[in-house]
Amino acid sequence: MHSLKIISLISWTALLAFQVTLPWMTDPQGNYWLLALAIPLLIPLRGLLRNQRYTYKWIGFLTLFYFCIGVSELVSNSQLRIYGFGTSVASMLLFLASIYFARYLGLQRRN
Numbered sequence: 001m002h003s004l005k006i007i008s009l010i011s012w013t014a015l016l017a018f019q020v021t022l023p024w025m026t027d028p029q030g031n032y033w034l035l036a037l038a039i040p041l042l043i044p045l046r047g048l049l050r051n052q053r054y055t056y057k058w059i060g061f062l063t064l065f066y067f068c069i070g071v072s073e074l075v076s077n078s079q080l081r082i083y084g085f086g087t088s089v090a091s092m093l094l095f096l097a098s099i100y101f102a103r104y105l106g107l108q109r110r111n
Contacts, residue, residue: 004101008056009048011093015066016041018086037069053109056102060095067091 019037040062047055066087074084 002101002104004097004104005051007097008059008094008101011090011097012041012045012048012059015063015087015090015094018083018090019066022083037066040065051105053102053105056098056105060099060102063091063095063098067095 016038019041020034022037023031023034044055044059044062048059070084070087070089070091072084073080074088077084
């Protein structure tokens with residue numbers, strides 16, 4: 001398995017873990033956060049596992065949403081700084097690894 005794919009899957013898992021643990025950090029009754037933030041991350045799982053180049057391209061755009069959430073929580077909410085930092089770092093890693101892995105898949109298919 002290629003190292004960029006491994007980084008993508010690890011950062012995807014970390015990003016999903018941060019989104020799933022958010023209700024326990026804020027309000028245990030607020031399960032709507034789980035639906036609003038974690039469910040969209042499950043959509044590209046099949047394409048990530050099957051090395052579909054298109055999925056690796058568009059998941060980069062999906063992570064920009066999570067990066068914005070992470071930065072805003074990092075700056076504005078002192079109680080959620082760990083969540084904001086983790087979300088920002090995981091989304092940045094996922095963005096970079098997925099974009100470069102999509103490029104690698106494109107170059108590999110040309111040869």
